[in-house]
Amino acid sequence: MSKPSSLATIGSVRGDVVAAANTNEEQYVTFTVGNEEYGVNILSVREIRGWTPESRLPNLPDYVRGVINLRGIIIPIFDLRARFGGGTTEVTKRHVVVVVQVGERTRGILVDAISDILAISRDQIKSPPTMETGMVDSQYLSGLFTAENRMVTLLDVARLFAVETGDDEHSNQRALVN
Amino acid sequence: MEDLQQFKQTYFDESGEFLAVAEAGLLRLAPGNVDLDEVNAIFRAVHSIKGGGGAFGFSELVAFAHEFETVMDGVRSCTIAVTDALVNTLIRANDILAQLLAHARDGTKPELGFADPVVVALRHHAQTAADAVQESPAPSTPATNLPETVSRVVTVRFQPKADLLMTGNDPTFMLRALTHLGTAEIECDVGGLPTLAHLEPELLYLQWLVTLTTDASLVDIQDVFEFVSDDSLVEITEHSADGASPTASPSETDEAAGGAVTPGLAPATRTEATVATVAGAASPSQLALYEASAPALAAGDSKAAAGKSSTAGDGAHLNLGGHTIRVDLDKIDRLVNMVGEMVITQAMVAEHVRDLPPGQFQELLEGLEQLAQHTRELRESVMSIRAQPVSSVFSRMPRLVRELSSETGKDVVLITAGENTEVDKTVVENLVDPLTHMIRNSIDHGLEKPDDREAVGKPRTGTVHLSAQHRSGRIVIEVADDGRGIDRPKVLQTAIKRGLVQPGINLSDEEIDNLIFVPGFSTADKISNISGRGVGMDVVRRNVSNLGGRIGVYSAPGQGSRFVLSLPLTLAVLDGMVISVGLERFVLPLTNIVESLRPKATDLHGLVNRCDVMMARGEYVRLVYLHQLFGIPDAIVDATKGLVVLVETEDGGRLGLVVDEVLGQQQVVIKSLESNYRRLDGVAAATILGDGRVALILDVAGLQEMSQHARSPASRSVADAAIQLPAL
Numbered sequence: 001m002s003k004p005s006s007l008a009t010i011g012s013v014r015g016d017v018v019a020a021a022n023t024n025e026e027q028y029v030t031f032t033v034g035n036e037e038y039g040v041n042i043l044s045v046r047e048i049r050g051w052t053p054e055s056r057l058p059n060l061p062d063y064v065r066g067v068i069n070l071r072g073i074i075i076p077i078f079d080l081r082a083r084f085g086g087g088t089t090e091v092t093k094r095h096v097v098v099v100v101q102v103g104e105r106t107r108g109i110l111v112d113a114i115s116d117i118l119a120i121s122r123d124q125i126k127s128p129p130t131m132e133t134g135m136v137d138s139q140y141l142s143g144l145f146t147a148e149n150r151m152v153t154l155l156d157v158a159r160l161f162a163v164e165t166g167d168d169e170h171s172n173q174r175a176l177v178n
Numbered sequence: 179m180e181d182l183q184q185f186k187q188t189y190f191d192e193s194g195e196f197l198a199v200a201e202a203g204l205l206r207l208a209p210g211n212v213d214l215d216e217v218n219a220i221f222r223a224v225h226s227i228k229g230g231g232g233a234f235g236f237s238e239l240v241a242f243a244h245e246f247e248t249v250m251d252g253v254r255s256c257t258i259a260v261t262d263a264l265v266n267t268l269i270r271a272n273d274i275l276a277q278l279l280a281h282a283r284d285g286t287k288p289e290l291g292f293a294d295p296v297v298v299a300l301r302h303h304a305q306t307a308a309d310a311v312q313e314s315p316a317p318s319t320p321a322t323n324l325p326e327t328v329s330r331v332v333t334v335r336f337q338p339k340a341d342l343l344m345t346g347n348d349p350t351f352m353l354r355a356l357t358h359l360g361t362a363e364i365e366c367d368v369g370g371l372p373t374l375a376h377l378e379p380e381l382l383y384l385q386w387l388v389t390l391t392t393d394a395s396l397v398d399i400q401d402v403f404e405f406v407s408d409d410s411l412v413e414i415t416e417h418s419a420d421g422a423s424p425t426a427s428p429s430e431t432d433e434a435a436g437g438a439v440t441p442g443l444a445p446a447t448r449t450e451a452t453v454a455t456v457a458g459a460a461s462p463s464q465l466a467l468y469e470a471s472a473p474a475l476a477a478g479d480s481k482a483a484a485g486k487s488s489t490a491g492d493g494a495h496l497n498l499g500g501h502t503i504r505v506d507l508d509k510i511d512r513l514v515n516m517v518g519e520m521v522i523t524q525a526m527v528a529e530h531v532r533d534l535p536p537g538q539f540q541e542l543l544e545g546l547e548q549l550a551q552h553t554r555e556l557r558e559s560v561m562s563i564r565a566q567p568v569s570s571v572f573s574r575m576p577r578l579v580r581e582l583s584s585e586t587g588k589d590v591v592l593i594t595a596g597e598n599t600e601v602d603k604t605v606v607e608n609l610v611d612p613l614t615h616m617i618r619n620s621i622d623h624g625l626e627k628p629d630d631r632e633a634v635g636k637p638r639t640g641t642v643h644l645s646a647q648h649r650s651g652r653i654v655i656e657v658a659d660d661g662r663g664i665d666r667p668k669v670l671q672t673a674i675k676r677g678l679v680q681p682g683i684n685l686s687d688e689e690i691d692n693l694i695f696v697p698g699f700s701t702a703d704k705i706s707n708i709s710g711r712g713v714g715m716d717v718v719r720r721n722v723s724n725l726g727g728r729i730g731v732y733s734a735p736g737q738g739s740r741f742v743l744s745l746p747l748t749l750a751v752l753d754g755m756v757i758s759v760g761l762e763r764f765v766l767p768l769t770n771i772v773e774s775l776r777p778k779a780t781d782l783h784g785l786v787n788r789c790d791v792m793m794a795r796g797e798y799v800r801l802v803y804l805h806q807l808f809g810i811p812d813a814i815v816d817a818t819k820g821l822v823v824l825v826e827t828e829d830g831g832r833l834g835l836v837v838d839e840v841l842g843q844q845q846v847v848i849k850s851l852e853s854n855y856r857r858l859d860g861v862a863a864a865t866i867l868g869d870g871r872v873a874l875i876l877d878v879a880g881l882q883e884m885s886q887h888a889r890s891p892a893s894r895s896v897a898d899a900a901i902q903l904p905a906l
């Protein structure tokens with residue numbers, strides 16, 4: 001389990017991703033939250049940054065950590081552990097924020113550590129089982145992948161935190177405009 | 179007239195963009211590939227060019243644009259079939275429009291009849307659809323059938339007072355302006371120059387004689403000297419085209435004291451050799467430039483007028499720009515963001531340097547000091563690019579109103595207020611169209627004819643109020659008229675007729691009023707030159723919602739209607755007070771703050787066992803604990819140990835906001851929370867403080883609302899209900 005948390009690594013991989021776009025393979029950035037490993041499509045990851053203190057937002061559930069200043073724009077930070085019912089993360093300097101881009105909107109996801117970059121072909125992705133009591137609504141999952149005896153849960157970034165972020169309102173507004 | 183020139187420039191800049199839009203759309207238009215959105219965009223582009231042209235009195239342009247627009251209207255309503263021939267005609271029409279614009283910009287006249295073939299073709303297309311469309315009033319005069327003015331020779335003697343330069347005026351500007359009116363031959367008379375020993379470097383000893391070949395009116399020429407007419411002698415003499423007997427110019431500038439217009443100036447002797455002598459006096463390089471740039475043309479040769487070179491326009495890509503450049507707002511945004519980051523980084527470095535042992539790094543410290551200063555200036559410059567008072571838009575309106583008033587035969591007075599309200603450039607730019615349409619709508623549809631007004635006991639003159647103000651972190655612009663109000667039965671009937679509303683559906687008055695914003699809706703009985711094509715209010719709503727704004731209409735039958743436009747102040751600068759509660763910091767808009775004070779225990783009065791009310795200056799003020807409202811831990815709970823900031827809401831209500839500390843006043847840049855997140859109760863926007871941390875800007879009206887909910891026992895559930903939690 002290497003720990004390529006530097007931006008340079010991710011950046012250099014991007015080129016390969018574009019090249020591999022025609023094949024069936026897609027690359028995923030995986031990260032850990034507690035003992036779980038999650039992955040998001042590398043194309044939606046804008047950057048990975050160290051933890052910087054957030055400014056809290058009033059009267060919101062614990063998984064909305066607050067907002068930070070990302071080079072002049074203000075983005076919300078979500079605590080993935082808290083969102084999946086694991087309680088609020090006690091942040092240290094080693095925690096990282098995965099900044100993802102969904103459409104024109106940017107948001108940060110607080111995770112424990114970056115774990116890997118995996119090339120996964122579509123037929124290797126198994127659809128998630130229907131979870132009746134699970135903490136994660138299956139609509140946020142795009143699939144499961146098994147790598148070297150460990151299971152990686154692939155997340156659908158577009159849906160994840162879409163409700164909290166008000167993406168629906170945003171897109172409704174846009175729909176009205178268009 | 180200088181300011182009108184500025185608006186003209188804006189109009190030409192915008193028209194250039196519209197032409198490009200129209201051309202791009204036309205090039206994609208083909209039989210069987212008709213995108214109605216695209217067609218609408220072309221139609222709007224032409225409509226906007228026509229509308230603006232009307233305001234400036236470019237009659238040929240408007241006449242031609244009207245023909246063009248009529249055909250586009252047919253295409254848009256599907257009464258004119260899209261054929262290859264039609265598309266070709268339309269593209270040619272777009273080119274003609276570009277050329278007409280170029281002529282209008284340069285003040286030159288197009289060749290007689292150069293647009294006629296296209297006009298004929300356009301009318302042919304319109305005619306084929308005439309049975310389907312309401313008869314459109316084609317202008318009685320063909321587009322180019324206007325009298326051609328004859329170029330003539332005008333001599334201008336310009337003898338400025340010696341202290342002209344001290345008043346901030348520069349004769350070179352006026353001379354340059356003259357060269358824009360036509361072909362100018364400029365001679366400088368240096369006879370007044372004293373010897374070097376007596377020369378006062380700040381005084382002006384020169385006078386000029388300009389032989390101008392132009393078709394501009396005398397008024398245009400006099401306008402050039404408008405700002406110096408008080409302290410200069412300006413003589414304008416007109417000769418006929420052949421340069422024969424001089425004719426006296428009409429003395430229209432009587433009110434311009436000192437701007438004497440004397441006929442029959444004796445031709446001055448040419449003082450060529452003196453031009454070189456001038457060097458060292460006023461501005462030699464510029465004068466030399468005039469000699470070089472103004473070609474020595476024979477007087478009366480009207481064809482090679484200066485500035486005509488770009489009129490050859492064989493496409494829509496005409497350079498209509500001037501002294502300004504138009505920059506993509508995204509680029510400015512990026513610049514603004516980067517400068518903000520720089521300020522923060524600089525502050526951070528400065529903080530670290532402060533910890534260095536004193537006396538050792540003097541140069542470093544000095545360098546940092548300079549850096550700080552430059553950064554501040556940079557930031558101010560960048561911000562000033564964006565923030566603008568709405569007056570630049572408002573001041574365009576009186577003219578529009580005047581034109582509309584004469585076109586519709588209605589007496590209208592426009593009253594404006596709040597012109598100095600500053601708002602972001604995006605907002606200012608995008609206000610023009612909505613405001614133009616709203617005012618047109620008010621005058622065309624809202625106000626009655628003078629006789630009708632008198633009949634219902636109103637003054638013959640109708641009034642349109644236009645106002646702007648900041649309210650709760652938004653700018654609110656109102657256009658109110660005292661006309662007849664919205665004719666609801668007629669609106670409903672039309673909407674049903676157009677299939678916009680199912681018959682039999684029960685709509686509230688408000689819903690009916692809002693039907694006027696639906697695309698394709700228009701109640702005008704006949705298509706007028708002003709409005710009535712149903713382009714107006716849907717464009718307004720589109721532009722407004724593009725800006726993240728809202729538009730509402732309030733109407734009282736017989737009393738008038740009021741359009742209320744509310745827009746966010748994206749990126750506007752705000753004077754704020756930084757306060758802290760617990761570990762969090764917030765910004766309170768300074769405009770909301772009355773005062774801040776630390777109350778004594780005797781000032782506080784409990785209502786139902788809580789310190790709910792405070793006595794401040796003889797008034798009871800309700801206290802709102804920010805830490806309670808926002809659920810912030812580790813805050814000061816006792817108002818007598820913290821501070822109370824007395825704030826006032828827009829409707830005059832007062833609140834005492836209990837906070838820990840007031841940290842200081844600061845200008846902050848408003849950042850949107852909504853672009854990446856969503857709106858929050860009690861929060862107007864966010865900003866970035868000097869240390870790079872985000873602080874929320876409080877919305878006082880929202881806080882008041884929240885605190886009213888919070889007083890009921892169901893407070894928490896109300897706050898929680900605001901977030902629709904997804905099913906887990």
